[in-house]
Amino acid sequence: MLQAHQLAIGYPQRRVAEGIDLAVGRGEVLCLLGPNGAGKTTLFKTLLGLIPALDGTVEIDGKPVASLSRQALARTVAYVPQAQVMEFAYTVLDLVLMGRTAHLGPFAAPSMADYNRAHAALDELDILDLADREANRISGGQRQLCLIARALAQDAPLLVMDEPTASLDLGNRFLVLDRVRALRERGFGVVFSTHDPDQARELATRVAVIxxxxxxxxxxxxxxxxxxxxxxxxxxxxxVERTESGRYVVGPLRT
Amino acid sequence: MRAVPIVALLALALLAAMLVGSMVGPYPIPAGDVIGALLARLRGDTYSPHIDTILFQIRLPRVLAAALVGAALAAAGASYQTLFRNPLVSPDILGVSAGAGFGAVLGILLSLPVIAIQGLGFVTGLVTVAIVYALARTLRSQNEVLVLVLAGIVVGALAGAGISLVKILADPYNQLPAITFWLLGSLSGIKVDDVWSVAPLVIVGLLPLALLRWRIGVLSLGDDEARALGVNVGFVRGVVIAAATLITAAAVSVSGVVGWIGLMIPHMVRPLVGPRYDRVLPASILMGAAFLVLVDTLARSAARIEIPLGLLTALIGAPLFVWLLARGRRVWS
Incomplete structure (x- = not known):
């Protein structure tokens, strides 16, 4: 579904990384690892068509990202940013409704059908009870789920998630990972970045390390x-050690 | 969905404010006569020559101009606060008021006729923002909004210096008071023709804001998120800047610089209808219009002389803003 070929990423003044080949299809999870500053976010921006590739190509269903309109792209790829506090006190429902933008006519506002889709997306993640809460006043994990619900409301088969578990406590982290796994099983393609190799081990069908x-x-x-x-x-x-229960654990090597 | 009844209530409040504005003045007209005269006018009749003259030649044009200016400034403020993701932004952020002010005071200095002063103010307001926009495009940067705001500050400061220069050059007995009065804002010289020249500009500017209301709201999430959600950010931002500049320049060219409305009204509206731009916009238009109609009524009836509008809006706005702050929630909530 999404393919990068000999991709070079970065900015006009600064090349961040090059020679990147990767692919992700439906029902697959591509996990992106790399040290701070290695270019994970830059790669995401390039995959999403937010910044142009310096070299090589990004294709979605065989079409170059650069040739697709914003709207067409948004119907195929949904972006889940890191949850941040916003300037305006939107409710969870308001935010999820914004996921419908790519399906609205240029001069339209959400219709009843869009409200229903937003409610359904919240329901899929079991956070329908948060609909009328202010998005800045729920926990970080809930806010992350709210952004995933927005991506679901976008009805795009591919989800790109920027460190969805960063700054979440253990419980919320497991909750979010659990939902990502469920999405994979439902046939979504997922690209997500993380600093935790254990998460990658558990969820990913493929891993890319930059x-x-x-x-x-x-x-x-x-x-x-x-x-x-x-x-x-x-x-x-x-x-990297394998425990008795069959899990892999990554830890520092002490000599 | 409680936003709809609130917008309806605000529309009623605007009608009430316009009725009050039409009644109050050196020659008070009772509400019944105002309505009677309006109905007679609609039928093509005369209600009373005396009342008709006051109402249709003097008071109603002024009330309508106040409503237009208030609506324009509040709508521009609401749009810019959403666009720049900053609740402290006012329509002046890109220098439109400073630019229009410079053009208008230059017109006063050159002793141009009123219509030319207004036209010059309008054009320099537009040109100023065009320069700011072009400057920001030339100084390509990853943070487009920041460069835009900084360019606005720079060019606005230049226009401000220009205004100071004109003040120094102006004749201190005739021109300087006129300049000072203009810079504080007033609707005292309004004529029917002014309403006819401003109304189409304001409506033409409000139309794209109303049409693109949903996508403009999505811009408040930031450029990258808005793009990823399918919004053509550059285009929508350009439309907002052009439309907000047009309506602000049109408003300022007839009223002079009236501060506070664009900053304050959206803040008064958000606790009522929430932060969504597609609701904030219509509510701001109605509340801004009602507010300025009432303030202008006060400006021309509270004292024996006309009180400049900018003075009154600051006097009312500052304490109101502090009160909003003190209510505990963040003002922009």
């Missing part, structure tokens, strides 16, 4: 999330 201006690793979690790779990427000795 570091040092290139794609340092790309493949299944088993291929990419290895001690040597993670050690090299993050610059600290890392060990």
């Amino acid at each position: 570091a040092d201006g290139r794609l340092a690793a790309y493949g299944t979690p088993g291929e990419t999330l290895t001690g040597p790779t993670l050690s090299a990427v993050y610059g600290v000795p890392v060990i």
Whole structure:
């Protein structure tokens, strides 16, 4: 569904990374890892067509992102940003309704059908009771779910999530990951970035690691999330161990 | 959905304010006569030559002009606060008032006729914002909004310096008082023709804001999010700036610089209808119009001389704003 080929990302004055090849299809989760400042957000912006690719191509269903209108793109790819406090005190429902924008005529405001879709999106994530709450006054995890609900209301088959679990407590983190897994099972394609290799191990069908201006690793979690790779990427000795219950745990290697 | 009845109530409040504005003056006209004269006019009759003259030549044009100016400034303020994601923004942010002010005071200095002063103010207001916009486009930056605001401050400051220069050059006995009065805002010289020249401009400017209301609201999430939601950000922002500049310049060219309305009215509206732009816009238009009609009525009837509008809006606006702040919630909620 989404394909990047020999992609170079960055800004006119500053090339951030190059030679990136990756793909994600329906029912797949692509997890993006990399040290701070490696270019995860820049890559997301390029995939979403918010900044132009310096080189190479990003294609959605075979069409270059640059050739699609904003509206057409928004009907295919939904963006879930990191939840932030907003300047205006929108309710959760107001925010989710904004997800319908790409389906509205240029001069239209949401119709009853759009309200219904927004309510349904909230219901899918079990947060319908938050609809009339002010989005700035709910917990960070709830706000993140609210933004995921907005992406669902957008009715786009591909979701791009920028560190959806950053700054969430343990309970909220599990809640959000649980919902992402459910989306994958329902056939959504998901790209999400994280700093936590354990999350990637658990959720991802594919993992992409960017570091040092290139794609340092790309493949299944088993291929990419290895001690040597993670050690090299993050610059600290890392060990990946398998526990008795079959889970993988990443930790610092102490010698 | 409680926003709809509130907007209806605000519309009634505007009608009430316009009725009061038509009644009050050196020659009071009872409400019944105002309505009677209006109905007679609609039938093409004369109600009473005396009342008709006062109402249709003097009072109603002024009430209508106040409503137009109030609606325009409040709508521009609401639009800019949404566009710049900043509740402290007023229609002056991109220099339209400073630019229009410079043009108008220059017109006064050159002893131009009133219509030319208004025209010059209108054109320099538009040109100022065009310069700001062009400047921001030339200084390409990743933060387009920040550059736009900074360019607005720079060009606005230049226009302000121009105004000061004109003040120094002006004849201190005739021109300077006129300049000072103009810069404080007043509707005292309004004629029927002024209403006819301003109304189409304000309506033409409000139309795109009303049509694009939903997408303008989405802009308040920031450029990247709005784009990802399918909004053509550059186009919508350009439309908002052009429309808000047009209506502000049109308003300022007849009323002079009336502060506070654009900043304050959206803040008074949001606690009633919520922060959504598609509701804030109509509510701001109605409340801004009603508010300025009442303030202007006060300005021409409270004292023996005309009180400048900008003075009154500041006198009323500042304490009101503090009260809004003190209510505990953030003002922009």
